[in-house]
Amino acid sequence: MTAHESSSTDAPHSNRLIAFLARFRFYLTWLAMLLVFAMMAVAVYKLTHEVRYDEVVDALAKTSWRAIGLAVLFTALSFVALIYYDLNALDYIGRKLPVGPVAATAFSAYAIGNTAGFGALSGGAIRFRAYSRLGLSPEDIARVIAFVTFAFGLGLLAVSSIAALVTAPRLASIVGFDAYYLRLGAVAVLIVLGALLFVGRNGRHVQIMRIRLRLPDTLTSSRQFLITAADLAVSASVLYVLLPQTNIGWPSFFAIYATAVGLGVLSHVPAGLGVFEAVIIGALGNAISLDILLGSLMLYRMIYHVLPLTIAIVMVIVSEARALAKHPVASDIGNVAIRLSPPLLSAFALLLGTMLIFSSVTPTPDTDLDILSGFIPLSVVESAHFLSSLLGLGLVIASRGLAQRLDGAWWVALLCGVFGFLFSFLRAVALGEAAFLGFFVVAMLLNRKRFQRPASLFSQVLSTPWIMAIGIILAGATTILLFVYRDVDYSHQLWWQFEFFGEAPRGLRALLGVSILSGAVAIFSLLRPAFNRPDDVTAEDIARASAIVDGQDNADANLVRMGDKHVMFSDSGRSFIMYGIQGRSWIALGDPVGDREETAEMIWRFVERARDAGGRAVLYQVSPALLSYCADAGLRAFKLGEMALVNLATFDLKGGRLAGLRQALNKGKRDGMEFSIVEREKVPAIMPELKAVSESWLAHHQTREKGFSLGAFDEDYVAAMPVAIIRMGERIVAFATLFLTDTKVEASVDLMRFAPEAPRGAMDFLFVSLIEHLKTAEYQWFNLGMAPLSGMSKREVAPVWDRIGSTLFEHGERFYNFKGLRAFKSKFHPKWEPRYFAVAGGTGAVLALMDVTLLISGGVRGVVGK
Structure with missing residues (x-):
């Protein structure tokens, strides 16, 4: 076989592999995330093979209140810096909003993003909800999200590189890497970032392939760097003050912390769980006692992730309580907090559900069991422990429905919270756990009116990301179980041991119950029954x-x-x-x-x-x-173009602005064209003439009828609405079907057909005459229809979709008359209003547009053959 034959044989296999990866990339991405988490969990488990659970609890208990207070203070400072991300982004795009609502929005976005992961998506959704209510356009919101996302990534690179450059010898001794290569890599990164800063001075534009970007000016970049440096410095200090005194200085620790945060973000695992811990343990395990280090990491998670989310919920509770007390809520901060209550409560439910599952595989303190054994039967303790784990899974599943504001999800989450609160006393005197659950129940009750969607939670199927998130939670619970009871030898008899102080069997049964229930839910979601196609319209x-x-x-x-x-x-x-x-x-x-x-x-x-x-x-x-x-x-929105709306109240042919249209009207009258409106009840009488004009128009343009967003010549359809016609003598040479409503707010046209012998300028004559008629009839607006791809943004951090659209608009005349269509509508000096299409998930935007095109054209034949 020749080399050419071999390459030809290999090509189909390569193409099939590429096609497979492209088809299942969404699922493969989530499986990769689950694999990354599992690998990190195994790494943490092996790195802590000499650590025991009791030692971690003791180390946690020995943490001073002074250290906890400092950690809380640094957390507050970190979120202040994070709020300035949004303020700087708004300044960058040239928009001013009240500081209070922006602070509430940014705080909530980071509180959820830090907990749920995917900050650009989860935090981005929060910003879209709030900023759209504060008057920002979708394009501006997208630019804010892009700015804060890239600002954090570039700032993290810059700060980490500077820290690594300064502390390279110390960092090399900790991570076991040559200091020379650490400095070389740091210098390379700083050179690239410095070049970007130099190129972007004074807000210059750069061309990357066909994408034109306006880089932040020197002032904006410098300010953002300081904000990012301050954020990372104080967030690193949160964990640093919780650690014991060691010979590791703060600069070296800061470099390690920045690396751990970066890898956690890249992993896309929620909150970097497992990845962040593995890096910190791997770097500091030889310098700090592992039991103390694990305890500090647990406390760091509580203070930096759980506490801000709890504060955000408090904001919602205060706002709702004031509303229930009929206190005037004049502040925009309160309105923003109320608006964000469903996603905040959803994230809180997810957190509490995870807490219940994890606590079900950890032992109850012996002092609590001593108290319970005195007056509660063993069967009650065992049942409460087992059911608490299932209630945790119930909260995790319900959290998705809470984000969608389902009333069924509200009831499930409320009941899980109430019973979880009661069981926290029956299975253990868990006062902290009970406090969180009680707080959640109160928040749910105060926000009842936010969950009014009458949809069944059980009719909702879990999407792949939610199934993978549950898989990550179960993997984490399994790791915790193995870590806590690593000294207990496994035997089949453990499953049937029921004792007050038999914690390992209790944890095994709880994990099994959660695994079986979550597996059943996943199977139901993945193998859901097929949905019948809806009936045709009658x-x-x-x-x-x-x-x-x-x-x-x-x-x-x-x-x-x-x-x-x-x-x-x-x-x-x-x-x-x-x-x-x-x-x-x-x-x-x-x-x-x-x-x-x-x-x-x-x-x-x-x-x-x-x-x-x-x-x-x-x-x-x-x-x-x-x-x-x-x-x-x-749904993710993409801009389609702009709709042209003529304000009939201000439309006036007098003066120079609309002189061209006035001339077209006068010329049409001189050419013998006569305009009139045929009411719907009289349309059947002229139907044969309309049909002849339509057929001649289709034949002349060598096209066929369209559908969906355009009407087709169907006699019943045409007869259902008034028709504007143009006559030359006794013959109809052009017509347009009218879209009208009884409110007279808006009017539009659908079918527009011209006979080949119609005079040139007949379209202008028809539109101007129709607009004059509608103005006399006291209609408010005339809809000229959409100009596709018009008004796409070319500035700064505009989405790639907009840049592709603007390129097609500028250079796509051979495929479609984009500029000509806009130019025709512009003659009427309309108000241009954007139009969008929105897609679930956003990943299938191109496929969705292809389906829209096929639907309008009536299939592939319609697309290819006009």
């Missing part, structure tokens, strides 16, 4: 939807009359979503139609219905007002 459905359309403001909602889309009504029947299905994509067209109070619930229901069917939820051509609801439902 004439009755169209009539119900049309009645809703007539009573609201969105003229384009008249597309429901086409009958080519499914319709999902709200429980009250006052609202609906129209959608189509293409491939795996469930594509909703526009905002929910009808009662605005039901908007959030309609979005949630649509996303859940698509998910239950194994599909991908897509919202197409939605307005900016819907983006905060999309963020709540876990």
Whole structure:
């Protein structure tokens, strides 16, 4: 076999491997995270092979209150620095917001991000919820999220490199690495960062391939570096003051801490759990007693992660308590805290559930067991211990529903919290655990009105990330169990030993129960029954939807009359979503139609219905007002273009601004064109003429009918609405179907067809005449439709999607008349309003757009053959 033949044979195998990795990259990423956590857990277990649980507890108890007080103080200073990340980002994009709401938002975002991991996503969702209510556009919010994410990463690199450069000899002796190479690597990183700082001076732009970025100016970069350095310095001091006195100086420790934080962030394991500990133990294990080091790490987690999240919940409780007491909440801080209560309580439930699971595999102090043995039967203690672990899993599962504001999740979490509170006294006199659970129950009761979505928690299936998160929790519980009872020899008899002081059997049974229940939940989620495709829309459905359309403001909602889309009504029947299905994509067209109070619930229901069917939820051509609801439902938004809206109250052909349109109107009249409106009841009489114009237009343009977001010439559809026509003599040469509603807030057109013999300028004449007619009829706005890819951001840290869109807009004329379409609409001097499409998860955006294109074009044939 020749070398060429060998490479040809290997190519298909390589292609299949690449295709496999691309197809399952999402699942493989989560499996890799679980593997990383497992490896780190094994590393920690082996590194601490000579440490015993009792020694860790003793070391923890010996920590001075002075050290704890200093740790709390440094934690507060760290979060002050973190708040300045957001303030600096807002200054960078040129937006000013009140400091109070920004501080509350940033504090909550970091409290959740530090606990749940994926700071850019979990913290980003928090920022989107809050900042959208404070008036920031989606583009500005995306730039804030990008700024704080990259600022932390680059700042961490810079600070770590400087620390490593200064303390290289000491750091090398700790980690067992040559000091020369440490300094060489640090210098290389600093040179690259210095070059970026130099290139970006005065806010210069740089071109990286086809992406143009505006780098922060020198002042912004310097200020951000100081903020990052201060944040890392005080957060490192939180752990440093909890450690005993050693010969390791603070600078050396700071370098180790920064490395551990960086690796924890890169691992994407929630809060860097296991990864951070493994690095710290590996670096400091020879200099500090391992039992003391483990105790300090546990206390660090409590102070730096649990305490801020608890404070954020306190903010919510105070805000809700003031509202219940009918105290006027004038402060924006209170409004932001109330807005963020579902995600905060969700993170707290996840934390408490993990706490209950972990405590079920750790021994109860002998003093507590002595108290319980005096007046509580063994069977009650055993049952409370076993059930507490299951309640912990219940809280973990319910936390997902709390983030979605499900009323069923609220009930499950509340009951788990109440029973967990009671069992904390029956299985052990766990006052701290009971305090946290009681605090959680109070917070849940005060926030009852935030969880009004009438959806069953048990109808919700866990997504792959949640299943993997539960897997990480179980792996952590298993590691703790093996660590705590490493001196107990395993035997089958342990499962059947029931004694007051028999802690190992109790922990084994609790872990088994949680594992079985979580396995059942995972299997149910992964092997959920197939969802039947929804029934086609009926004439009755169209009539119900049309009645809703007539009573609201969105003229384009008249597309429901086409009958080519499914319709999902709200429980009250006052609202609906129209959608189509293409491939795996469930594509909703526009905002929910009808009662605005039901908007959030309609979005949630649509996303859940698509998910239950194994599909991908897509919202197409939605307005900016819907983006905060999309963020709540876990959808990622991308800009599609801009909608052109003409203000009819200010539209006036007099003067020089609209001179071109006035000339087009006068020229059309001179050419013999006559404009008129045919009411819907009279449309059937002219249907044959309209059909002839439509067929000649399709033939002339060598195209076919579209669908979904565009109407097609169907006689029943055309007859369901008024039609604007242009006559030349007695013959109709052009027409447009009108979208109107009874509120007269907005009007638009759908089908626009011109006969080949229609005079040039007929389109301008039709639009100007129609606008004049609608203005006389006292309509407020005329919707000219969307200009695709228009208005994409080219500035600073704009998303890659925007940069691709702006490039296509500038250079894609051979594929689509992007500039020409915008130029035509611009003649009317409209108000440009952005339109978006939002996708569940955001990872399938390109596939979702392909499905939208196929749905509009009627399949591949429609795309290829126009």
